[in-house]
Amino acid sequence: MNSKIIFFICSLFLYMSSLAQSEIYELRVYDMKFGVSEATLHDYFKDALIPALNREGLNKVGAFEESGESLPKKIYLLIPYESMQAYAEINDKIEQDGKFLSDSEAFSNLPVDKIPFERYESRLIRSTWGFPNLVKPDDALNQFELRIYESSNEDALRRKLKMFNENEFEIFENVGLHTVFFGKNISGGQMPSLTYMLAFKDKAEHEKAWAGFGKNPEWKRISKLDEYTNTVSDITRVFLKTLPYSQL
Template sequence: MKKNLFAFILLLISFSVSAQKDLYEMRVYELKFGTPAAGLHNYLEKALFPALNRAGVKNIGAFEEWSQNQPGKIYVLIPYGSMAAYEKINSGLSSDKTFAEASAEYNQIPQDKAPFVRYETSLFTAFSGIPQIQKPAAGSMVFELRTYEGYSEDAFTRKVKMFNQGELDIFKETGLHSVFFGEKIAGPQMPCLTYMLGFKDMEERDANWKKFVDHPEWKRISKLPEYANTVSNIYRTFLKPLTYSQL
């Protein structure tokens, strides 16, 4: 009896661990036109990222847009194990002396030399189909960030279901290399979901998207009535990793 109970407890623990879903923070820094961004880059690379790493956060992403539009933007993707971890780690930064010392130069930047105007933060819970961040293959240089808006909460929920119950499998089969998929729980454009794909170059990206569009299973599920009108707008941005990105 005790042996069976012990096995059952281990099964519950195993299920709990496997069901654990990441919480993602996505920051988008809008750089100040005409002001050097070196101070922000140094802060992220030498202060914030190492502090988060010490607290157990791994695979932090840092990207810039492929376009040369001005003002430029920096995208930072931070994966946390849970909302509790997000709260604990961020509150703990204030007592991290090493972080304070590494941040000193950044904190002394005068107002007229500030490298960014503001940054926008969004929070996401990971999809059940991809519950943790996926580190891309070495040499991935093209990252495609997509946001799908739903016209209603129901439309959004149905699109998430479509991904979890079929579309993610087709992504994997056709070489659309997933980095993360998240349901937005705080931030603009809600209700919406956001995901990121990684490719070695644009040629691989274009070829594999064609495989996806031509895939018979995608053609089948895309015509199912339950998934009709699930996406009202799609926003796409191409990113490239910064030198200190951990993805």
């Protein structure tokens, strides 16, 4: 068999294998209404939605709010799925889950003026081979940094993903940047883009780790490579803290 054909088949196999092993993360961002109690949303998450997800085997559901006092307030929900198929199947099951429907009845029947959020955005993120699985951080790491890297086009994003997969995760580990999840955005706003989350104990640890990253010799080397120039056009950074019922 022609060597080019063999190479193509092997490359295709590796690509399909990586897709099969990819986790899917749903990141929901709720824009809260000013002056309306948010307690009903927290009760819905804590007593209805998260228990329903747990019954389907999803036991690392993260719930966060922003560390600052920004307005409008935002609530973040992170739901990890084993695959895109699991995402579809589990959501279908929950819609027919009698206990979930019963537990969420009070929230579902709220008067319009008592619904605590305006809208929520749902983003789907697919993990990559360099960091394929969400990692639950140690309990002491209860502060989080969410980062979204936008790229000017798909090629720039491809190159930035390659940079992470082949180099940056190892540097992160070496300097003490604790990755929770990482992936390529496949739906939602700010496309094309990637999203990842870091966990840290406090601001001092966070600043020390990022300073070490900037000084790292390997980072200095790869950041100067032509292949990785102009890969990021904008960065969104949000600091989060866990809500009491979060499982991360």
